Amino acid sequence: MRGPQPVESTKVSDVPAVARRSALVLQGSSREIGDRVFKFIMLLCGLAVLATLALIVYQLVLRSSLSWHAFGFKFFAARDWDPVNEKFGALPFIYGTLVSSFLALLIAVPLAIGVAVFTTEMCPVRLRGPLSFFVELLAAIPSVIYGLWAIFVLVPILSNYVEPFLSRTLGWTGLFTGAPYGISMLAAGLILAVMVIPIISSIAREVLMVVPQHQREAALALGATRWEMIRVGVLRNARAGIMGGIILGLGRALGETIAVTMVIGNRPEIAKSLFAPGYTMASVLANEFSEATGDVYLSALVEIGLALFLVTIVVNALARLLVWSVTRGQPARAHA
Amino acid sequence: MPEAASGSARQAVASIAWQRRVTDHIMTGVAVLTVIIVLVPLFAIFAYLVYRGVGSINWAFLTQTPKPVGESGGGMANAIVGSGLILALASVLGIPLGIGAGIYLAEFGRNRFGDAIRFTADVLSGVPSIVIGIVAYAIVVLSQKHFSALAGGVALAIMMIPTITRTTEEMLLLVPQALREAAYGLGIPRWRTTLSITLRTATSGVVTGVMLAFARIAGETAPLLFTALGNQYWNLHTNQPTAALPLQIYAYALSPYDDWHRQAWAGALVLIVLIVTAVAAVRFAVRRGTFGAA
Numbered sequence: 001m002r003g004p005q006p007v008e009s010t011k012v013s014d015v016p017a018v019a020r021r022s023a024l025v026l027q028g029s030s031r032e033i034g035d036r037v038f039k040f041i042m043l044l045c046g047l048a049v050l051a052t053l054a055l056i057v058y059q060l061v062l063r064s065s066l067s068w069h070a071f072g073f074k075f076f077a078a079r080d081w082d083p084v085n086e087k088f089g090a091l092p093f094i095y096g097t098l099v100s101s102f103l104a105l106l107i108a109v110p111l112a113i114g115v116a117v118f119t120t121e122m123c124p125v126r127l128r129g130p131l132s133f134f135v136e137l138l139a140a141i142p143s144v145i146y147g148l149w150a151i152f153v154l155v156p157i158l159s160n161y162v163e164p165f166l167s168r169t170l171g172w173t174g175l176f177t178g179a180p181y182g183i184s185m186l187a188a189g190l191i192l193a194v195m196v197i198p199i200i201s202s203i204a205r206e207v208l209m210v211v212p213q214h215q216r217e218a219a220l221a222l223g224a225t226r227w228e229m230i231r232v233g234v235l236r237n238a239r240a241g242i243m244g245g246i247i248l249g250l251g252r253a254l255g256e257t258i259a260v261t262m263v264i265g266n267r268p269e270i271a272k273s274l275f276a277p278g279y280t281m282a283s284v285l286a287n288e289f290s291e292a293t294g295d296v297y298l299s300a301l302v303e304i305g306l307a308l309f310l311v312t313i314v315v316n317a318l319a320r321l322l323v324w325s326v327t328r329g330q331p332a333r334a335h336a
Numbered sequence: 337m338p339e340a341a342s343g344s345a346r347q348a349v350a351s352i353a354w355q356r357r358v359t360d361h362i363m364t365g366v367a368v369l370t371v372i373i374v375l376v377p378l379f380a381i382f383a384y385l386v387y388r389g390v391g392s393i394n395w396a397f398l399t400q401t402p403k404p405v406g407e408s409g410g411g412m413a414n415a416i417v418g419s420g421l422i423l424a425l426a427s428v429l430g431i432p433l434g435i436g437a438g439i440y441l442a443e444f445g446r447n448r449f450g451d452a453i454r455f456t457a458d459v460l461s462g463v464p465s466i467v468i469g470i471v472a473y474a475i476v477v478l479s480q481k482h483f484s485a486l487a488g489g490v491a492l493a494i495m496m497i498p499t500i501t502r503t504t505e506e507m508l509l510l511v512p513q514a515l516r517e518a519a520y521g522l523g524i525p526r527w528r529t530t531l532s533i534t535l536r537t538a539t540s541g542v543v544t545g546v547m548l549a550f551a552r553i554a555g556e557t558a559p560l561l562f563t564a565l566g567n568q569y570w571n572l573h574t575n576q577p578t579a580a581l582p583l584q585i586y587a588y589a590l591s592p593y594d595d596w597h598r599q600a601w602a603g604a605l606v607l608i609v610l611i612v613t614a615v616a617a618v619r620f621a622v623r624r625g626t627f628g629a630a
Contacts, residue, residue, distance in 0.1 A: 038527030039444055045436025046445065046453045049501060052494055053456050056463065059474040114370025122367055131371065138378050140615050142555020144582045145604045148589045149381045152388075152597070194377045201374075225360035248462075255464025257558035258586060282466045282558070289470065290562040305470045309463060316462030 060306040066299035075303060081268040081284075083292070088300035090307065092268040096185070096278035097308075100260060101253035103189030103274070104196055109246055112197045116204035116242075121230050132205065139198035147262030150191045155182035155263060158190075163275055178275040181265075186274040188264040192256055196249035203245030207238045207326050244322030251315040255308060257282040281308045382608075389605025392598040398606075402568050402584075408595035412603050414570045418485065418579040419554070422564055425489025425574060426553060430496035431546055435535075437497065438504025438542075443530055445505075454502075461498035468494050469559035477563060485571070485578035488564030492556060496549040503545025507538040547618040551611045557582035581607050 067075065071088060078089025119131050159182030166176040211234050219233035235242075265277020266287055281304050292298045396411045403410030437457070441450050472491035477483055511534050519529040535542065557580075560566075565577040566587065581603055588600035 034528075035526045038530070039440075042436050042440035042444065045433050046440040046450075048433050049437050049453050049460065049497060050456050052497065053460055055475065056467070056471045059471045060467070063470075063474055111370045111374050114367045115374050118367040118371050122364060134375060134378060137612070137615070138374070140551055140611055141381060142557070142582060142607060142611065144555065144557045144585050144589075145381065145385070145608060148585060148600055148604050149384055151589055153380065153384055197374055225356050227360040227363040228356065230363075251462050255462075255466065257464065257466040258582075262586075262589065282464060285466050285470065286558055286561055289473075290565070302470060302474075305467045309467045312462055312464055312467075313459055316459060320458055 056309070060302060060309060064299055064303035064306050066295055067303045068299075070296060071300075075300070076307070079270065083288075083294070083297050086294065086296050088296070090281070090300075090304050092270050093279050093281040093284050093304060094307075095270050096188075096264065097254055097280040097282070099274075100185055100188040100192055100264065100278065100280055101250055103185070104192030104253045105246065105250060107190065107193035108197045108200060108249060111193075112200035112245075112249070113204055113242065115197070115201045116208055117230060117235070119201075120205055120208040121234060122226070132202070135198050135201055138194070139202070143195070143256065143258040144262075146191055146195055147259035150187060150259060150263045154191060155187055158182040158184070158187055167275070174272050175274050178271075178273045180275055181277075183263055183265045183277060184275045185264060185271075185278045188260045188278070188280070189274070191259050191263060192253045195256060195259065196253050199252055200245045200249040203248060203323060204238070204242045207241030207245065207323070208234055210241075210326065211237045238326065240322050241326030244319045244324075244326070247315055247319035247322065251312050251319060254315065255282055255312050257286050261286045281305075385601065385605050385608055388598070388601035392602035393605065397599060397602050401570060406593070408593075410599075412579075412581065412584050412599060412606075414567065415579040415581045415584040415603070416606065418564070418567065418571065419581040421572065421574070421578060422485050422488040422492065422560070422580055423550070423554060425486060426492035426496060427550065429489060430493035430549070431500060433493070434497045434500025434546075434549070435504050435542065437501040438508065438545075439530060439535070441501065441505040442508035443526075443534070454505075457498040457501045460494070461502075464558075465491075465495060465556055466558040466561075469561060469563055472559065472563045480575060482575070483563065483565035483577040484575045485564055486574045488560045488578065488580065489574075491559035491563045492553040495553050495556065495559065499549040499552065500542075500545050503548070504538075504542050507541030507545065508534055510541065511537045544618050547614050551614045551618075554611050554614070555582055555607055557586050 067088065071078070075088065076090050076094065078087075079091045080087050080089050081092060082088070115131075115135060119128055119135075123131060159180045163176070163180030163182065163184075163186070167178075167180065170176045215233040215237055216229055219229040224232065260280055261283035264280060264283060266279050266283060267277040268279045268284070269276065271278070285301055285305055285308075289298075289301050292301055394411075396409060397413075398411060398416070399413050400409070400411040401414045402412070437453065441453060444450070445453060468491050472487050472494070476487035476490050480487070515533060515537065516529055519533045520526070524533070560580050560583050564580050564583065566583040567577045567579040569579075571578050585600045585603045585607065588596040588603070591597070
């Protein structure tokens with residue numbers, strides 16, 4: 001940091017008020033103007049943030065109106081996606097998005113909470129830094145690399161070992177039947193799980209760390225074992241915040257595009273089996289948007305985008321409120 | 337028979353204590369297990385990247401453009417440069433806006449209007465990247481009438497802004513009020529105080545936010561699909577379709593050719609090295625804690 005620097009207008013502060021007012025006219029006015037201009041430019045930057053969101057909403061609504069007028073609410077309930085005959089229904093994509101995201105949460109939540117509890121409550125202090133660094137690193141891997149790895153490593157493992165095993169042991173549930181191709185809803189759910197774990201676990205870690213130390217001490221003083229202390233003194237106090245982290249992870253999973261598109265199979269069908277290919281709202285956009293011919297087709301795709309946008313906004317707002325209620329006004333840190 | 341009763345009670349207490357201790361150990365074991373399960377994919381991904389990528393990177397990969405379909409050889413040089421171009425455009429647009437909005441929030445934004453911007457920035461950071469791609473398409477591509485590096489840059493800039501805005505605000509708020517007052521006391525105008533005193537003190541924190549945002553967008557594929565589109569040839573014009581490393585990896589990974597798979601791995605390794613370098617640099621800067629000392 002540099003030291004204070006001499007500035008010519010310093011003298012202004014020690015002249016009497018009357019003289020100062022006249023001095024302002026002469027030399028201080030330029031400084032007033034400087035401040036106003038500065039504030040105005042910064043205000044413009046702030047307004048740009050508002051304008052960006054407004055522009056997103058405006059463009060999505062504008063460009064989806066054709067499809068909205070043609071199909072109305074039925075758009076979200078219809079199952080057929082037939083660009084040739086211009087019949088569009090978004091249900092298979094909504095189904096695929098929901099199932100893959102919930103599957104991801106089912107796998108990710110226990111793991112992420114386990115990692116957060118271990119790093120904050122159990123592990124030696126020396127390990128804490130490196131461990132959270134590794135989990136953060138997981139968040140820094142680009143989606144396309146997850147997809148690449150999933151295609152060439154995860155999918156073969158699934159089709160050769162995991163899926164045959166699951167269909168032998170749990171095939172009777174109907175969730176694990178059909179040909180084990182690997183490219184499936186299951187693969188999408190798994191890769192999504194890996195991608196949302198760092199988000200959930202870093203929020204959970206933050207929330208666990210703001211649980212007051214005396215809660216832990218009180219539980220231990222009553223003779224609780226470490227696990228009982230964590231269960232009663234820590235996790236119970238952090239419930240709302242952890243829930244917020246989970247919902248934030250859900251928001252990420254719903255909107256995740258590339259990795260899912262690479263492994264889900266991209267077929268607009270609703271199948272009970274997790275071995276069957278599916279399609280999500282984000283992946284239909286990725287695959288078909290630049291090739292969409294016809295205004296209604298494009299408009300239907302934008303409407304899917306609009307629906308995805310609205311859902312993620314609601315989900316994220318909910319998550320932030322929950323996290324804020326725990327960390328009490330400390331702004332949630334950005335997670336990259 | 338009070339003695340027998342207390343004896344069995346003692347036994348009961350002992351067995352409960354034993355149960356509690358076992359539960360404690362089991363739960364510790366479960367927590368360790370979750371850590372191992374989470375770290376396995378991380379190491380598996382990096383191991384595969386290095387294993388498949390290092391063997392695939394060669395001089396041709398780094399200096400040549402893609403060969404036509406079916407011919408082996410060639411490289412991703414144009415995609416690496418294209419990514420650089422798109423990221424530079426995004427940074428030029430996104431970084432000043434993000435920092436400016438952050439300054440507004442920290443210095444002038446203690447009001448309803450500031451809260452609205454804060455909330456909007458948070459909402460914006462949760463918008464799926466593919467949706468931002470659609471909007472950049474609607475704004476830039478439709479008005480320019482063709483796909484371009486600029487459209488890709490706009491999409492990525494929109495993704496950078498919220499992260500930069502919020503971290504800049506946080507870092508500026510960490511700067512003690514007394515420092516600002518000292519500057520005002522010397523008669524330094526407010527704008528000069530903010531830029532030369534407050535922002536300068538918070539520099540390393542702000543840089544951290546910028547690097548995090550940069551690392552986040554550097555690997556983005558979805559918003560580039562129908563903005564930058566991709567290109568098999570060299571292009572340095574901001575109004576032409578442009579190749580990008582993530583786009584090229586995506587296209588090659590889904591292709592049926594072994595040689596293209598090989599190049600996808602090489603491209604992925606180049607991409608991850610760039611990103612991890614950025615993230616590690618950030619952590620190093622934070623560890624030094626220049627802004628924390630302020």
